[in-house]
Structures are given as structure tokens and as C-alpha cells.
Amino acid sequence: LAHMWFGDLVTMEWWNDLWLNESFATYTSIACQAYHPQSRWPHSWTTFANSMKTWAYRQDQLPSTHPIMAEIRDLDDVLVNFDGITYAKGASVLKQLVAYVGMDEFFKGVQAYFKAHAFGNTRLSDLLGALEETSGRDLKSWSKAWLETAGINILRPEIATDGEDGSGVITSFAIRQEAPALPAGAKGAPTLRPHRIAVGLYDLDGESGKLVRRERLELDVDGELTDVPQLVGTRRPDVVLLNDDDLSYAKVRLDERSLAFVTEHLGDFESSLPRALCWASAWDMTRDAELPARDYLSLVLSGIGKESDIGVVQSLHRQVKLAIDLYADPTAREALLTRWTDATLAHLRSAEAGSDHQLAWARAFAATARTPEQLDLLDALLDGSQTIEGLAVDTELRWAFVQRLAAVGRFDEAEITAEYERDKTAAGERHAATARAARPTPEAKAEAWASVVEDDKLPNALQEAVIGGFVQTDQRELLAAYTDRYFEVVKGVWDSRSHEIAQQIAIGLYPAVQVSRETLDKTDAWLASAEPNAALRRLVSEARAGVERALRAQEADAR
Known part of the structure; x- marks a missing residue:
């Protein structure tokens, strides 16, 4: 509905104001949920803080970061700027603008703007002028600082x-x-x-x-x-x-004093939003190598059991796994994974029967199950010989179990095909493709690579599924041989495929799990010699920045 105002009723003159179209829709979609007196989603800003803002902070710390009002020179610039700055940072800054001028003043200004410019084209200055009228705030310097510069304070x-x-x-x-x-x-x-x-x-x-x-x-x-x-x-x-x-x-x-207290009591905040803000602060510190990955794991384990917001719980699951896989000292990784997986199983068994939390813990457990006993449990939950009260092992959860059992070598083609026969749908086809690509054999990896890189017949959804299975963080040695192959083929793929397909490959097959100085050096050599266009250079540079950040975090964790 918000797009019917920004973008349709009033349209930007040029793509440098694309952010306003997208950001206003994102902001108002959250605001209407959070502020409606009979809303069923009173914790919408908590979800926003944990998902959209996390995306924005990550995007804004990449070498490709840019002002919210981006310089748009051509169609390539437009395509790559549908990003975390345009959507998530823009919406975050709109929330700040609302606080800066006052909510009533903001919406009065917006209403005046729509009435004045209906069915016309505008620039940002037209909107800011309307907001200055209603708020009495000088927004020219505000706009320069917030919309025309990059980075986070x-x-x-x-x-x-x-x-x-x-x-x-x-x-x-x-x-x-x-x-x-x-x-x-x-x-x-x-x-x-x-x-x-x-x-x-x-x-x-x-x-x-x-x-x-x-x-x-x-x-x-x-x-x-x-x-x-x-x-x-x-x-x-x-x-x-x-x-x-x-x-x-x-x-x-x-x-220091607040951090020490939060470490013991983060789960005790009465409201969900301050909990989310403290979780976000801890995650920022981990990514910035200020908090060791092992300490982040301890913090999460101390507080996640009291976290009521399911979106926050799911976000923490993803972040813990990423922290252990990429930010932890490699010599400590196995011990941390064991500690985390043991905790996921304990929470799975203790969660309220039939709850969203129970399902989330089942997925988290499946993502890192590793011991023979844990893998036996996945197998038993699949065939029904064991059950956990309230846990419905439905089609989607079955595939999560199958994919993990395939990734550790317990399931092969026969079991994957049998599962596909149970779920002969488009979704089942994608899940089966992921499971096949996840198998820990040179043959499975070669087959997956060939289907994505050497052939161009896969639809984009199937290609995404294959890439998701191909990259397994506990198969680093098996995937090491594909680092050089990536740099040999990525420019040709970019030049010969459609934008969406090529972007999936450029991002998805980059050797992000090979966290080493060697990966950075090979990336630098390719950037210097391959002469990629601006869009491809941006994507590869962003991926490189992830490896560089992971290296710093691993060093901090080792210290």
C-alpha cells in the first residue's frame, strides 16, 4: 500500500531517490503493525531490529557501502543498489527522521507532500521542504549528514x-x-x-x-x-x-558494568526490544572482533532460553552457527560446535510441545548434528521409531533432517530419491537438489559444480538450491579445490548469463568458507587482472570483505 503513495502517486525523478520508494514502504509496513491499537504484532520493531537493521549494518560495513542517495549512472547501478542500504538503512533512517521531527509533524508533512505533488515527479528536497514546514526543523544539514554520506556511527x-x-x-x-x-x-x-x-x-x-x-x-x-x-x-x-x-x-x-550485568541477565528484560538491542550489540561486537566468538556463544547460551520472541531466537540460531563456523579460532571450532549442538538438543527436548520454539530448535539441532547418537536420532525421527512430544516431523522438517544426513554421508542417492517420491513437488525437487549437492564426496561436488557452472539449463530456484547444498562449512577440505576454479570461471559466467543467475553464482560459489590470507591474495590477484565490470567487482569485493572480517574475528577468538 505504501508503494501506491511513494512510487505511484508521486514518483521520483531519477533512480538516485529509489531508496525513498523502497524505504518508505519498509518503514510504514512496520509502523502500521507496531502502532495500530489493535495490532496482533506489537513487537514489530523487535523483528525489524533483528532482521532489517542487521542487514543494514552488515551492508554499510562493506567496501561497496554508499550513501542512501546513491549515484546512479546506468542500469547496472540500479540493479546492484536494490540492497541493504536502499531498503533497511533507508527505513532505519526514516525511523530516525520521525523521531527527529516528531511523528505527528512527519505524517502531516507527508500528507502535504502527496497533496502538492500527486501524479507528478519529485526530488528529495520537495519532501524535506514539506517536513520543514510542519516540524520547524532545518533538514538540509540533517539530509547532508544522513542521506549523502556512508557508514555507521x-x-x-x-x-x-x-x-x-x-x-x-x-x-x-x-x-x-x-x-x-x-x-x-x-x-x-x-x-x-x-x-x-x-x-x-x-x-x-x-x-x-x-x-x-x-x-x-x-x-x-x-x-x-x-x-x-x-x-x-x-x-x-x-x-x-x-x-x-x-x-x-x-x-x-x-x-563495562552494564555488559557484565547483561551477560548474566540478558534474558530477563521485561520487554522484547531492549533484549533485541542488547543481542544486536553483542553481535556487532563479535563481528567487529571486540567480543570473542566463544564468549558470544556463552552469552547466547545464558540468555536464549528466556527469549520469548521467536524471530529473535531464529536470528540467534543463525548468528551462533555463523560465529562458530567463520569467527571462531579453527582449533576451537569442533569443541564449540559440540557445545552448541548439545545445547540445541537439550532445548529441543525441553521446549513447549508443539511450539514455534520447539520447531526452531529442531532445525537448529539438525543443522549441526554430528555424533553418531545425534545422527541416529535424526534417522529415528524420520522413520518414526522415536518421537518428541509435540514435534510434528512434517515435509519441510523431514527435508532438513535428510539434508543433514546427506551432508555427513549417512544418506545417498537411494534415500534422497525415496524422500523425493514422498514429496514430488517443486519444493521437493529443490530440497532433493540441495541434498544431492551436500553429499561429502568428490563426485557429488563435481556433479553439482557442473550443473551450475558448466551448464546453463537450471532454473534459478533450482540453481540456488544446488549452490546451497554445495557449500557446507564442515566440508572445507573437499571444497578447497574449487577456489581456483571459481576465479577461472566467474567472469565468463557473468558475461554470459542473466543478471539474477550470474549474481547467484558470483556470491554463492565464492570461497567464503576458506578463511585464509591465501583466499584474500587470490581475490586481490583476480580483481587486479580480470577487469570485471563495476557490478561484478562490487560483489566479489563484498565477499572478500567477509573473509577479511572473519580472519580478524578468528584472531581475536584465538587471543
Whole structure:
């Protein structure tokens, strides 16, 4: 419905304002769920923080990061800019704009804009002018800082108290804003921005055992250091949370005392959004090599059992697996995987029967099951000789089990074909293709590679399924031979296939699981010699940045 306003009723003059079309639709789709008094989705901003914003933060730290108002020169630029900046960061910054000008003022300005420009074409300045009229805020400098620059700010609290151990009464409180250097290769310069944020003070309630917000202060943060005299004289809370309610777009750090408390009590927040913000902060720190992967695992294991939001739980499952697979010291990886898989099975057995959480834990368990006993359980759940109360092993869950059993070599063509006979649908065909490509044999990998790279007959959904099965993080040695082959073929694939098909291959088959200096060197050599066009160069550079980040995180975890 939002697209009927931005994009249809009023259309941008040129593609550099594409973000507004997409971002406004994303923002309002969440806002209408969150703010409707009879909404069935009161935790919509929690989901947004855990999915869309995570995507935005990741995209904004790649060498391809760009201002929300991107420079669009040709069709290739348009196609690759349907990204996390255009959708997720844009929507996040719109949420910040709403906080900055006020919600009533924002929507009054938007209404005036639509009335003035209905069935016409506009530029961003037309919208900002309408918002300036209703809010009284000068948005020209705001727009320059937020929409015409790239990168993320970091906000850190600086707190002093009259207690020697950091407790007692707050004697000074300030918020430090940092503008980290942009990734190598990104255009632009680090920028400090004006932020409208809330600061939440949380205490553990002795009766309920919940972390409850005692006080909320909303204020403007601008420049490198913003003093907050309003909190001087206040008793220091158990947790100080910057950017409470997730009003702005920034990475948030907890002070040392708050982080220690959250490590023990993250699952005890009364509301889902502050939990999500603390989870996001911990994940940011892990990706930035400030928190070792093993400590992130410990943090998740300490709090995930109390997490009620299923979207957050599923996000944590993905992030833990990624942290162990790519960010952990390789010599510790097997022990961490064992610890995680044991925990997934324990949660699967203890989760409420028939609940979404039980199903999510079943999938998480299937993704890393490794011991003979664990694999026997998957097999038994498939044939019905064992059951877990409330767990419906339906068609989709069966395929998750089959794919894992194929990936570890327990199932081969006969078992995969038999499962496909049970589910002879388009989805079943894709699942079977994933399972075949996941088998841990040179022959299976060669067959999968040939079907994607050497042939061009696969529809894009089937190709995506094959690539998903081909890349298994516990098959690094088997996949090592394909690093050189990737760089030999990727430019030819890009030049000869459609955009969607070529992009799947360029991203999906990049040797991201080979986290080594050698992979970076081979990527650099290819970038220097292959002369790829801008779109392909961007995709490969983004993939390279993932390996570089993983290397830093592995070194931090090893230390």
C-alpha cells in the first residue's frame, strides 16, 4: 500500500531517490503493525531490529557501502543498489527522521507532500521542504549528514559514579559518538551525525526477576561528546541502554558494568526490544572482533532460553552457527560446535510441545548434528521409531533432517530419491537438489559444480538450491579445490548469463568458507587482472570483505 503513495502517486525523478520508494514502504509496513491499537504484532520493531537493521549494518560495513542517495549512472547501478542500504538503512533512517521531527509533524508533512505533488515527479528536497514546514526543523544539514554520506556511527556511554566499584550515584554522564573509518575501497569520509535517541535506565526487579525500565530520557546527540546533565544525581541503574526504543541508526556499546550485568541477565528484560538491542550489540561486537566468538556463544547460551520472541531466537540460531563456523579460532571450532549442538538438543527436548520454539530448535539441532547418537536420532525421527512430544516431523522438517544426513554421508542417492517420491513437488525437487549437492564426496561436488557452472539449463530456484547444498562449512577440505576454479570461471559466467543467475553464482560459489590470507591474495590477484565490470567487482569485493572480517574475528577468538 505504501508503494501506491511513494512510487505511484508521486514518483521520483531519477533512480538516485529509489531508496525513498523502497524505504518508505519498509518503514510504514512496520509502523502500521507496531502502532495500530489493535495490532496482533506489537513487537514489530523487535523483528525489524533483528532482521532489517542487521542487514543494514552488515551492508554499510562493506567496501561497496554508499550513501542512501546513491549515484546512479546506468542500469547496472540500479540493479546492484536494490540492497541493504536502499531498503533497511533507508527505513532505519526514516525511523530516525520521525523521531527527529516528531511523528505527528512527519505524517502531516507527508500528507502535504502527496497533496502538492500527486501524479507528478519529485526530488528529495520537495519532501524535506514539506517536513520543514510542519516540524520547524532545518533538514538540509540533517539530509547532508544522513542521506549523502556512508557508514555507521558508534555510540558509547561514559559514566562516573561516587562508588569505588562503579555503583552509587551518577556524578557525570556523557555519550561519545565515533565515526569509524569507512571500509577500504569505499568512497567518502567518516561523518558524525545528529541523533535523536532515548537513554533507558533498567533495574532488576526483586519480586518479578525482570529487568524493568526505571527511567527514559530522550535527547539530541550531536558531535563527538554530548553531556547528559539530566542524569547526574541519579542512582546508577543495573543497565544503561543507549538508543533505547531503537530510534536511531547506530551501533551501540554497553559500558563495562552494564555488559557484565547483561551477560548474566540478558534474558530477563521485561520487554522484547531492549533484549533485541542488547543481542544486536553483542553481535556487532563479535563481528567487529571486540567480543570473542566463544564468549558470544556463552552469552547466547545464558540468555536464549528466556527469549520469548521467536524471530529473535531464529536470528540467534543463525548468528551462533555463523560465529562458530567463520569467527571462531579453527582449533576451537569442533569443541564449540559440540557445545552448541548439545545445547540445541537439550532445548529441543525441553521446549513447549508443539511450539514455534520447539520447531526452531529442531532445525537448529539438525543443522549441526554430528555424533553418531545425534545422527541416529535424526534417522529415528524420520522413520518414526522415536518421537518428541509435540514435534510434528512434517515435509519441510523431514527435508532438513535428510539434508543433514546427506551432508555427513549417512544418506545417498537411494534415500534422497525415496524422500523425493514422498514429496514430488517443486519444493521437493529443490530440497532433493540441495541434498544431492551436500553429499561429502568428490563426485557429488563435481556433479553439482557442473550443473551450475558448466551448464546453463537450471532454473534459478533450482540453481540456488544446488549452490546451497554445495557449500557446507564442515566440508572445507573437499571444497578447497574449487577456489581456483571459481576465479577461472566467474567472469565468463557473468558475461554470459542473466543478471539474477550470474549474481547467484558470483556470491554463492565464492570461497567464503576458506578463511585464509591465501583466499584474500587470490581475490586481490583476480580483481587486479580480470577487469570485471563495476557490478561484478562490487560483489566479489563484498565477499572478500567477509573473509577479511572473519580472519580478524578468528584472531581475536584465538587471543
